[in-house]
Amino acid sequence: MSLASPSTGRRLPTQWLGVAPFFLFAFLFLILPALSIVVGAFRGPEGGFTLANVAGLNTPNIRNAYWVSIRVSFWSALLGCLVGFAMSAAVVFGGLPRFIRSPLLTFSGVASNFAGLPLAFAFIATLGPAGLITVWLRNDFGINLRGATGFNLFSTTGLIVTYLFFQVPLMILIITPALDGLRREWREAAEMLGATSLQYWRMVAFPILLPSLLGTFALLFANSFGAVATAFALAGPQLNIAPILLFSQIRGDVLGSPGLGYALALGMIVITGLANTLYLWLRSRTERWQK
Amino acid sequence: MKRFFAWSAFLLGSLIFILPLIGMTEFSLSMRRGEYSFDAYASVLSDPQFRQTFTYSVVMALVTIVFGILLVVPTAYWVRLRMPHLRPIVEFITLMPLVIPAIVIVFGYIRLYNTSSWLPLTGTSTGTNILLMFGYTALALPYMYRAVDTGLRSIDIATLTEAAQSLGAGWVTIFGRVILPNVFVAVLSGAFLTFAIVIGEFTLAALLNRPAFGPYLQLVGANKAYEPSALAVISFVITWLCMGLIQIVVRLAPKPPAQSH
Numbered sequence: 001m002s003l004a005s006p007s008t009g010r011r012l013p014t015q016w017l018g019v020a021p022f023f024l025f026a027f028l029f030l031i032l033p034a035l036s037i038v039v040g041a042f043r044g045p046e047g048g049f050t051l052a053n054v055a056g057l058n059t060p061n062i063r064n065a066y067w068v069s070i071r072v073s074f075w076s077a078l079l080g081c082l083v084g085f086a087m088s089a090a091v092v093f094g095g096l097p098r099f100i101r102s103p104l105l106t107f108s109g110v111a112s113n114f115a116g117l118p119l120a121f122a123f124i125a126t127l128g129p130a131g132l133i134t135v136w137l138r139n140d141f142g143i144n145l146r147g148a149t150g151f152n153l154f155s156t157t158g159l160i161v162t163y164l165f166f167q168v169p170l171m172i173l174i175i176t177p178a179l180d181g182l183r184r185e186w187r188e189a190a191e192m193l194g195a196t197s198l199q200y201w202r203m204v205a206f207p208i209l210l211p212s213l214l215g216t217f218a219l220l221f222a223n224s225f226g227a228v229a230t231a232f233a234l235a236g237p238q239l240n241i242a243p244i245l246l247f248s249q250i251r252g253d254v255l256g257s258p259g260l261g262y263a264l265a266l267g268m269i270v271i272t273g274l275a276n277t278l279y280l281w282l283r284s285r286t287e288r289w290q291k
Numbered sequence: 292m293k294r295f296f297a298w299s300a301f302l303l304g305s306l307i308f309i310l311p312l313i314g315m316t317e318f319s320l321s322m323r324r325g326e327y328s329f330d331a332y333a334s335v336l337s338d339p340q341f342r343q344t345f346t347y348s349v350v351m352a353l354v355t356i357v358f359g360i361l362l363v364v365p366t367a368y369w370v371r372l373r374m375p376h377l378r379p380i381v382e383f384i385t386l387m388p389l390v391i392p393a394i395v396i397v398f399g400y401i402r403l404y405n406t407s408s409w410l411p412l413t414g415t416s417t418g419t420n421i422l423l424m425f426g427y428t429a430l431a432l433p434y435m436y437r438a439v440d441t442g443l444r445s446i447d448i449a450t451l452t453e454a455a456q457s458l459g460a461g462w463v464t465i466f467g468r469v470i471l472p473n474v475f476v477a478v479l480s481g482a483f484l485t486f487a488i489v490i491g492e493f494t495l496a497a498l499l500n501r502p503a504f505g506p507y508l509q510l511v512g513a514n515k516a517y518e519p520s521a522l523a524v525i526s527f528v529i530t531w532l533c534m535g536l537i538q539i540v541v542r543l544a545p546k547p548p549a550q551s552h
Contacts, residue, residue, distance in 0.1 A: 018369035019377060025362055026384045029425045030432075033399020034391050040402060083307065086300040094297020110534040111308055113484075116491050117508040118526035119311075121519035126314025130516075133310065164307050226392025229493035229505065233512050243394055250398055250498055262402075265395045276390045 034269065040262030053259035057267060061240070062255075066267060069225060069242040072156050076163035077220035081213060083164065084171025092179040105176065108169030115166045120233035123162045127153045154235045162234060163224045170223065171216055178212040178286065215282030222275035226268065242268055312527070319520035331517040335525070340507060348496075348504035351420075352489035355427040356482045359435045362428065364478065367439045368470050372448055385436040388429050397426060397495045419499050426495045431488050435481040442477025443470075476544040480537040487533040491526050 044050035057063070091101050126132050127145075131153075137143040145151055152158055182205055190200040228243045237248050246268065248254045249261040322330035335341055370377050388396070400422055404412040412418035448470065455465045471478070493505035508526075512519045 015373050019366055022362060022366035029429050030387050033396050033403055036399050036402050083304050087304040090297035090301040095294045096297055106538055110531050113487050114527055114530050116493055117512060118523040121512055121523035122311040122315035125318035125520045126311045132314040132317050168307055228394050246394055265398050268392055268395055272392055273390050
């Protein structure tokens with residue numbers, strides 16, 4: 001570490017040496033790679049500025065890939081929020097024994113990090129064609145899961161169900177502190193003014209929680225939008241969602257145009273960027289209530 | 292009534308976690324027909340490729356942790372001590388890996404550091420390993436930075452630094468013998484999280500063509516029936532160990548004065 005010596009004073013630029021390695025790293029391995037994708041998306045085969053790559057995204061195949069990705073992320077985020085909220089509310093307000101709380105949060109920390117290929121394997125062993133539940137329903141109840149409900153693990157529905165395994169715990173981890181932040185005084189004040197429980201939730205608690213809920217939704221959306229490994233292991237390279245299409249493009253230029261690949265990646269940055277901006281903005285609004 | 296709804300919500304929600312865990316465990320034990328056995332595990336553990344790729348990923352994780360600590364701790368310390376006006380920028384940078392999907396970052400690497408570029412890191416396997424380590428450091432940056440920064444917040448670094456300086460310590464001594472030991476717990480939780488992220492990572496390793504555990508998992512998943520479940524159980528246990536160790540480390544750590552609730 002070539003940190004500045006203490007005698008060099010505060011006004012000399014030597015103190016920048018202390019943060020130089022970090023900024024160099026960030027520039028070379030975060031900012032520059034992202035920039036190079038953006039630049040590549042607007043550059044034609046012979047160099048020079050072009051919008052042809054971005055316009056080239058407007059084909060049925062690529063539109064469909066984005067749309068399926070957005071749908072999967074939307075539903076897994078929405079269901080993740082609902083189930084996570086229900087579980088968190090049950091633990092915080094529902095009168096469940098207190099000893100449940102700490103293990104639930106620990107487990108959520110583990111489960112929200114249990115993603116990727118092993119998660120796909122776990123769901124194949126459970127809901128796949130020879131999985132535990134599939135076989136159990138077939139042998140003991142004569143129900144053919146796929147025939148009776150149309151459920152297929154290797155489809156977008158299966159992907160949504162599988163993503164819940166990390167979406168729900170992420171929701172629990174983020175929303176539990178927010179629910180803890182609802183002061184008892186607010187509820188008592190509402191009750192003293194004659195509010196029913198429903199009115200309290202609708203007119204006091206829900207508006208306070210709304211930024212947290214929307215912000216977490218945006219975070220969960222972005223979280224599943226960029227996920228490659230789970231989808232790849234479940235459905236293989238032929239599943240047409242944006243991250244897998246990009247994966248195949250990087251491996252073998254399936255779109256037949258490098259510029260189109262950069263534009264595809266740019267589209268992903270824009271979507272996750274919007275979702276994350278929404279999350280950060282809403283979180284800064286939420287923090288006002290949690291002091 | 293309320294309690295009934297609470298219990299049903301909790302139990303129904305828990306099924307999402309419990310069933311896949313039971314499913315993968317049961318499946319991983321059913322390789323032998325008609326009885327439970329550890330055959331799938333034996334098959335996995337005796338596979339030389341398992342040992343090679345697993346070792347590769349463990350080494351990769353450890354190197355990433357060391358590099359991440361050397362990169363993040365001095366920066367977070369220096370920003371808190373001398374350059375607080377940089378905090379928003381540094382924090383924004385550390386959040387970037389959450390905004391840009393990993394697959395896009397590695398796409399940028401391949402474009403920037405290929406064999407015909409100014410820094411041809413992907414030309415040699417050592418270069419690619421280094422590039423992969425940088426990529427993993429970037430992926431772990433949000434978690435590492437936040438852990439370390441929280442640790443630094445709980446100690447008075449200005450006073451500690453002045454005290455060390457007045458005793459004649461240089462920057463290396465201050466960093467290695469005063470600051471690092473004081474944020475050791477925070478650094479450890481960042482390290483375990485990094486380990487959990489790196490060990491099964493697929494996208495970067497696959498696209499950079501490195502023989503890591505993630506691509507091996509994919510290969511087994513595509514070709515075997517019972518082994519993937521055994522690997523899933525092993526991965527889950529590793530994730531548990533990492534998270535459990537964070538809990539233990541945090542619990543054993545000296546606590547700041549209790550705040551009123």
